[in-house]
Amino acid sequence: MLMALQNFNPGAMLDTIVSLTAAFVCGALIGLERQVRQRTAGLRTNTLVAVGAAVFVDLAVRLAGPEMATRVVAYVVSGVGFLGAGAIMKEGANITGLNTAATLWGSAAVGACAGASMIGEAGIATLFVIAANTLLRPVVNRINRRPVNDESAEATYYVYAICHRSAQGDVREQMLDMLEAASYPVRGVETHAFGPQDTEIEAMLYATSVDAAELDRVITSIEAVPGVLQAFWNAGTDDS
Template sequence: MQALHNIDPSATLNTLISLFFAFVFGSVIGLERQVRQRTAGLRTNALVAVGAAVFVDLAIRMNGVDGSTRAVANVITGVGFLGAGAIMKEGVNVTGLNTAATLWGSAAVGACAGASFLVEAALATLFVLASNTLLRPVVNHINRSPLSSVSSEATYHVYALCRRDDQSEVREHMVRLLEAAQYPVRAVQKNHFGATDSEIEVILYATSVNAEELDGVVQRIEELPSVLQAYWNAGTTPAG
């Protein structure tokens, strides 16, 4: 029987070691995500790493190095689809990119472990963790640093206050009216305002603005049945 013929204690032990380290390294990455309460946490990252290790190890045992090369390519493609499911798009706002990238890193760690490159898997784990931890305060510092007038240019924010139940409809109307007036939207944010209302903030791409023209667009937004108040103001954004 083929199943009995495939039993090889030495190869099985090697598989066990590969999967064990894939599980450990994936869990270490996932633990950091779980502590921060991200969508893909401890179990998800561990499963991605172990799954990648299984496919690569199986490909090596079946087809040698050539088979493992194809398996790694397919793992990359498959995890790409998995990561796409972690990316959420609401209007023009996109979240989950870091979660998707972390899953990709976990798959790389698992592929290294599955190919029996345990030191490389450990190094990959360290760098994935460093990206998610050591770089966080750097990013926060950059985002909170004030911009000089030399390195920044004007950007504009349009606000509308509406009932919370109507915020999705109001957001769509705002984006449509602004883009019809040739003011492309960069991002949309929603904030609670009191117990029943919401404030919708539309951030425009940095561009020159005709104040009277934008006033007219804001007036049309304010005339929407669901809008209680609308206004705009100017800020700064990094010069491209």
């Protein structure tokens, strides 16, 4: 009790209230835009991230000064990175949630500014985060609606084989050997359940361009492997 009374500082307490209030308002503004668009991390999540970051930074400043605050900011960045990773989901070749994770990162930056009593900077950062999620959206939509220029677009190619589950080990090994022999090395392989008894094997190729006729011949060879029900390939633009 005595320690609590000794640490009570009305001036410092007022500064903390201002910092946390700023973090709350800025985080809520960012989260409101996300909530309206029904994103995974909405109003409460972004507000909590901003306030949490502000609390940690403000606490570090109170306990050990600005030098410790810079260390805490580094830990906040890495900690929010783990939180953002939970918002990223992979479904086959598609990845979603990257923008949500980036927004959480922005909310943490806003909170860190507020916790360091840089209220103006926190407000400016908030405007930029909201602008990135709103003003750039029409630009992104317009670009996405444009037809892809095959000469300039970088594509990733995938080879698929659907086989009996009991044969997936042999099919996978022979599939990789055939692609390697055709000078199409595989960057990654995933397997997915395909019905109650079958498996889909997905191989992502390193190559950014292929000879369609040559790859068709490889597909024909894969289909001849015992246990394979169907084989095919397709291409998608690389968003990395």
